[in-house]
Amino acid sequence: MSAQTTSTANPAGFVSSRRWLLWSGIAALCAWVLVPIYLVALGALGGRQGVYQWPKTGLPTGISLDPFILFLKTEGVLQSFLNSLGAAGITVALSILLGAPAGYALARYNFHGKDSYRLLVLLTRAFPLAILALPLTVSFIKLGLYDTIIGVGLIHTVLALPFAALVTQGIFLGVPRELEEAAWVFGCTRVQAFFKIVAPLALPGIVATAVFAFVISWNEVFAASVLTVRNRTLTAYLLTVLSESPMHYRFAGGLMLILPSVIFIFAVRRYLFAIWGISSK
């Protein structure tokens, strides 16, 4: 009797436990990302009392924007924020301008050493930046790039470029070759066909690549710290300043670092899904 009930209950139980697993997995992943952000925001907006309050309630009590605005008014914060934007801008522009053509070539042409080239592109990421730091500093000083935003942007481009080339390759592969050939037959040169047909269709993916390049530059701290003294990016600035700051300043700085990336990724999530080949609908 009992055996019978378990056997009939089994399929339903299997489905419900699968569903339970799915949702608990989703909840855990969301918590993994959101809880730290929430706590940082709480620290940043809670002011001095909020940070040192114990035991922590975890509830948004005594919240106001004032501590955060106070932090923004601190000397150097705004400038380093702008520096970060500048470096990220350079990174985005260069990695798309150089990476997208490389990706196009990888997607459309067969040439000798294509696979080794692809591997080589990836291998640049395997080189630890720490080893390069000293020689880079020396040559940047020689070139007059030391302590400039352009210099930081160049290094960040190096970090973002392999990614840009490989991802755009996938994007261009997703644009059927026949569309381009049809354009050639109906009167386009190769260049015209690229701008009239391929570029509009690849645009979402290229935008997503740009945002990734942005995030890579925005979050990078090591090269930015080593290669600048006065013109620091936000990450480098916060790294040096925050250890001597009150606790709620540190939280405010953390929040300021997190937010742009999160907002950007959220804004272009549709395109990111398109890269990974998951339908966004």
Add this chain to the structure above:
Amino acid sequence: MANIVIDRIRKSFGTFEALKEVSLTINDGEFVSLLGPSGCGKTTLLRIIAGLETATSGDVLIGGKSVIGLPPKERGLAMVFQNYAVFPHMTVYENVAFGLRMQKADDARVKAQVEKAAGLLHIEQYLDRYPNKLSGGQRQRVAVARALAVEPKVLLMDEPLSNLDALLRLEMRTELKTVLQSAGTTTIYVTHDQTEAMGLSDRIAVMHNGVVEQVGTPVNVYNYPATRFVGGFIGNPPMNFIKVPVTNGQVAAGSEPLTAPKDSGNEVILGLRGEAVQLAPLPLGLEMKVRVAEPMGSHLLLTGSIHDQPVRVILPSSETVRSGDVIGLKLDPNRITWLSPESGKSIPAVTA
């Protein structure tokens, strides 16, 4: 105005020879199909004509002018692709207008031409839609309209109907023929579907392993295949091939022996179309063992063997033959193709 001369075109991919010295002349206004199984080089040849692929050697002349080395856009042609290649980010109108816009035609001409082409293909009501809102058949019409709108000297079509379902394919086939007959454009049509090629073409070029095996009108290619491959590829059921011994220049076939061609040796292959036979009483006719008889309504399809070699023949549905019967067949000597067992090529028959 625009005939096409394909002169000893060769194309190899590495060590693989996709095209082995293909030569073919297509007259102005003619509709020629390149027919063959996949991998025979027919699409490669089409792409070489279009300029999307470069030939290893040889020449292509369009309207008497060599186009080798010219980019596709300077060859004065239009093309319909297998997967339509309709631009997804443009409306149907802009798709059809694309070629004209690239030619910098003025708006009035663009409008007139688009409307004319859309009218021919019955897509007027979709002109402001995007292709992702269209069915496969409608996209196909857009692709054909886009090609016709530029009034090309030469129209190339690469298996344009192969992605459509059977019913739609039949409908589009008839429609294509109507549209292209009125346009009078020189057309090269690549297909692996022999009924498409037979139904549409003025002439068919049957390709196999990078070689054109035979060029001729559909009826000619059907009735007088130049090689065993052509006979087997064209026609449904395919041509029957029966290896028969030759004695004193004759081949036994019931009571009336057939005269074997002069050049045949001890053996010859008798190529027989399934419907080129008549039922005859047994000692008189050639003996066939019927394994399966399938009444198809319009005809009676018999599968069995002659001289222990598999054959399929078609009789009028009025005949009554059952599975397991042994019947006699009278062959029409004028509709027999003699083939050499060694080369697989046809041997001219002795005409009385």
